[in-house]
Amino acid sequence: MNAIYILWLRQVKRHLRSKSRMIGSLGQPLMYLFAFGLGFGPIFARAGQGDYIQFLLPGIIGMNIIFASVFSGIEVIWDRQFGFLKETLVAPVPRFNVMLGRTLGSATMAMLQALVVLIIASISIFKINNIWNLPIVLLTMFLISVIFTSLGTMIGSILKDMQGFHLIVNFLIMPLFFLSGALFPLKNSNIIISGIGTINPLSYGVDALRQLLSGIAHYGLFLDFGFLITVTILFLGASGYFFSRIQA
Amino acid sequence: MINVKNLTKKFGEFIAVDNISFEIKAGEIFAFLGPNGAGKSTTIKMITTLLRQTAGEIHLNNTDTLKKSAKARQFFGVVFQDPSLDDELTAYENMHLHAVLYHVPREKRTARIQEMLEFTELWDRKDSLVGEFSGGMKRRLEIARGLLHFPKIFFLDEPTIGLDPQTRNHMWNYIKELNKREGTTIFVTTHYMEEAEKYADRLAIIDHGKIIASGTVAEIKKQTNTTTLEEAFLQLTGHSIREEQGAYISPFMRMRRGK
Numbered sequence: 001m002n003a004i005y006i007l008w009l010r011q012v013k014r015h016l017r018s019k020s021r022m023i024g025s026l027g028q029p030l031m032y033l034f035a036f037g038l039g040f041g042p043i044f045a046r047a048g049q050g051d052y053i054q055f056l057l058p059g060i061i062g063m064n065i066i067f068a069s070v071f072s073g074i075e076v077i078w079d080r081q082f083g084f085l086k087e088t089l090v091a092p093v094p095r096f097n098v099m100l101g102r103t104l105g106s107a108t109m110a111m112l113q114a115l116v117v118l119i120i121a122s123i124s125i126f127k128i129n130n131i132w133n134l135p136i137v138l139l140t141m142f143l144i145s146v147i148f149t150s151l152g153t154m155i156g157s158i159l160k161d162m163q164g165f166h167l168i169v170n171f172l173i174m175p176l177f178f179l180s181g182a183l184f185p186l187k188n189s190n191i192i193i194s195g196i197g198t199i200n201p202l203s204y205g206v207d208a209l210r211q212l213l214s215g216i217a218h219y220g221l222f223l224d225f226g227f228l229i230t231v232t233i234l235f236l237g238a239s240g241y242f243f244s245r246i247q248a
Numbered sequence: 249m250i251n252v253k254n255l256t257k258k259f260g261e262f263i264a265v266d267n268i269s270f271e272i273k274a275g276e277i278f279a280f281l282g283p284n285g286a287g288k289s290t291t292i293k294m295i296t297t298l299l300r301q302t303a304g305e306i307h308l309n310n311t312d313t314l315k316k317s318a319k320a321r322q323f324f325g326v327v328f329q330d331p332s333l334d335d336e337l338t339a340y341e342n343m344h345l346h347a348v349l350y351h352v353p354r355e356k357r358t359a360r361i362q363e364m365l366e367f368t369e370l371w372d373r374k375d376s377l378v379g380e381f382s383g384g385m386k387r388r389l390e391i392a393r394g395l396l397h398f399p400k401i402f403f404l405d406e407p408t409i410g411l412d413p414q415t416r417n418h419m420w421n422y423i424k425e426l427n428k429r430e431g432t433t434i435f436v437t438t439h440y441m442e443e444a445e446k447y448a449d450r451l452a453i454i455d456h457g458k459i460i461a462s463g464t465v466a467e468i469k470k471q472t473n474t475t476t477l478e479e480a481f482l483q484l485t486g487h488s489i490r491e492e493q494g495a496y497i498s499p500f501m502r503m504r505r506g507k
Contacts, residue, residue: 083332
């Protein structure tokens, strides 16, 4: 338990100390929100779908989380090269706990970054549907963060080189993001797109956020949380498996 | 204290460590010598549970390192050849993290961290980020950290490489004092024969993955009929230059090691 906490704390401290990481992580989502949101807004409204910003923001939150989370897996490779990973691998602590501490730490930061985006959006162009939903919104953001941080940790545990990590992760994140209903409604979309959406964890995360923040639902909260929690458990298990197989 | 039996490690076809056995008693200073690529680091990695052996058994304080790795890990501290500190944390934070990972009781933590940082003369730099430290300071911090949890065994993989003579001398003083004061068993690899000659109670020489000589310094000198350990070493392992095999070192690491 203590080991999980101290490794969580380490991840959080490292993030907070890197100002470029903190500020840089806000650039992409805000750019998407303003450029896409304001750009496509009139078309979306003309198609009879209502306010695009209200539709888009939960998707942007999802995007921010998936990018921050999966890319945090590179820290495993980073720590391997800098040597710190060895310190944690020889520690008398189950490897699963080491993985869990790291993952929860990075997930916490991904969630906080997304929260900052949500706050900036809410004081500028976005209107939160029901402010009392915020605790559940945070929980949803945390679940999405844990799912994709575990995925990142998994990939970081298997790969050894950073370039390879970037290539594979980009190849993986882009379709997950585009086919999650973050940018456009999955309802009535092409069967292939909505089909892939059905097995994509991010779709359920975005759908939950959208319902809680904007009142627009597709799958419904019950299905959303069922899927998210199941995938969280599966991915944490898989991540623990691959992390404990690391040899230095 | 350390019991290695028929230890073998293969990387594909390449046999890095070939059926070696040795035993180290509690409180000994044991030097493990060999040319580059002879299998020293691979052996240390297996003993410290970082690498799974292909065959053979390792017992630390009568605990099997494969079957009870978490328990075995509690017994030793280790300073790896390459740094393993977190550069973005302060010296104190690195120590604190280690203390928690190694279950040092809360009430002992602060005092022990201070004791070890004072021992390695880093106490006044405790709040500096490790990234700002020199190579020698990092090595001292690693020693301080490795000793934090009162280990019974202390592994040092080339602890004095790349350090100036002053720091090397200090380093060995710490090691000697620790061995005397806390009765810690020391397992050290080094390329500096005069260090092994001066400080080791017993040593083993490994080459091409096999142990080719072992005993006290006097025994090995007598066996090879030489006057210094360096001559004995060269006689046993030959004069040709070795390329490292089996160990992956990125250009990045090389840069860091050069510091």
